[in-house]
Amino acid sequence: MTATDIARHAPSLPLAGRAKDLVGSMIDSSTSLLAAQTHDIVRFAMGSPADEAVPSEEFREIAGTILDASSFTYGATEGEPRLLELLVKYLAGTPDPSSEDRLVITTGGMQGLDLACKLFIDPGDLVVVESPTYTNGSATALSYGAQLLEVPVDDEGMRVDMMQDLVAHHHRPPKAIYTIPTFQNPSGVTMSLERRKALLELAHRWGSVIIDDDPYGLLRFSGQDIPTFQTLSPQDPLLFSVRTFSKILAPGWRVGWVDADPSIRQLLINGKQAMDTCTNVPNQHIVAEYIARGGLDDHLASIRVLYRERKDAMLDSIARHLGDRVTTTNPEGGFFLWLTLAGEFGEIDTRELFEVALADGVAFIPGPALSPGGRFRNALRLCFASSTPERIDEGIKRLAGSLEKMVA
Ligand SMILES: Cc1ncc(COP(=O)(O)O)c(C=O)c1O
Numbered sequence: 001m002t003a004t005d006i007a008r009h010a011p012s013l014p015l016a017g018r019a020k021d022l023v024g025s026m027i028d029s030s031t032s033l034l035a036a037q038t039h040d041i042v043r044f045a046m047g048s049p050a051d052e053a054v055p056s057e058e059f060r061e062i063a064g065t066i067l068d069a070s071s072f073t074y075g076a077t078e079g080e081p082r083l084l085e086l087l088v089k090y091l092a093g094t095p096d097p098s099s100e101d102r103l104v105i106t107t108g109g110m111q112g113l114d115l116a117c118k119l120f121i122d123p124g125d126l127v128v129v130e131s132p133t134y135t136n137g138s139a140t141a142l143s144y145g146a147q148l149l150e151v152p153v154d155d156e157g158m159r160v161d162m163m164q165d166l167v168a169h170h171h172r173p174p175k176a177i178y179t180i181p182t183f184q185n186p187s188g189v190t191m192s193l194e195r196r197k198a199l200l201e202l203a204h205r206w207g208s209v210i211i212d213d214d215p216y217g218l219l220r221f222s223g224q225d226i227p228t229f230q231t232l233s234p235q236d237p238l239l240f241s242v243r244t245f246s247k248i249l250a251p252g253w254r255v256g257w258v259d260a261d262p263s264i265r266q267l268l269i270n271g272k273q274a275m276d277t278c279t280n281v282p283n284q285h286i287v288a289e290y291i292a293r294g295g296l297d298d299h300l301a302s303i304r305v306l307y308r309e310r311k312d313a314m315l316d317s318i319a320r321h322l323g324d325r326v327t328t329t330n331p332e333g334g335f336f337l338w339l340t341l342a343g344e345f346g347e348i349d350t351r352e353l354f355e356v357a358l359a360d361g362v363a364f365i366p367g368p369a370l371s372p373g374g375r376f377r378n379a380l381r382l383c384f385a386s387s388t389p390e391r392i393d394e395g396i397k398r399l400a401g402s403l404e405k406m407v408a
Contacts, residue, residue: 025136027046027369058290066289079278086291090291105255117140120176122144132186133150137178148372157184158181183335326340361398362398
């Protein structure tokens, strides 16, 4: 049921006008939908790390020793001091070094997106989003009353070259540009250097904030790093970076961070205080202790190998079971690839395919769920990260069977 339908069915309740813009997430809803199934399902739907990619033994051990009096009380809104200190040290060795005056620990990347929109989006503001995009992010902008403008994505990321013309139709510059520049969710593509530079230039011209959402950047398994926005434009006040430990450690901890201009740090803290006071304290301690033990780089190195193998396995299975009846992206990192139906499958609506495939034991996210305007009916997102190569092959075989059933 859409939010508008719900609002219509609850006429006696004094819902806020914005309630109709709470559109929900098929991505998140698939967690409970799949949990409710009793038959075997190959899970390509959620963007979750593989069980084997979570350092669970070490977490168990840390969790058994970490609790002290400070675990049971409120923590600082900006984040636990030890985690902030360790994060600054860790980031010093990455493409995006930072300092404590720029960082606020968040309850996952989602809260970073919420804070960005809370600070920058007024009702009616134009917000550019990629098409397709991570619709939890676009939904966050919608929940603050944004008017969304979808800009297509190709193999070099967002079509920044088209943005100016598309924006011109709206007779006002965008307040924010929401991008997932590296190993984009859902397409897996990475924005080229030229487009990154062009995007920065347009943002400067318009005074638009760049909401740079990058949960996957540390998961490159092939190709060359492309300079980040921070590298290209250090200390740029228009850059608002959203980061998370969800994909590199474990999403269940709900620990992430934002990196933003120091002039808005207090506003971020005020905004977060109106949401959750502080991020779960024991979880921050566990993440901090994990970083302090020095294993994060080795962990990243090993999961990059795992994910590369799985991406290759998925492309190989797709070639064998689906051949030229589909096209795909070929990501150099991250969790996802984007599959477009072609030839005899080209007319299939992936929302209908979803029902058939679920019954056949394979789950994915249909394309229309990854575009605010419901585009991409003949495309879908596959997460290669969470299944073994054997399960991937089984899942793609099942998907091919479902597709064949639909055209029979
Ligand atoms: C692009 C993108 N941004 C943000 C998030 C949310 O991250 P978290 O689970 O840490 O809230 C995700 C998770 O799938 C994502 O893919």
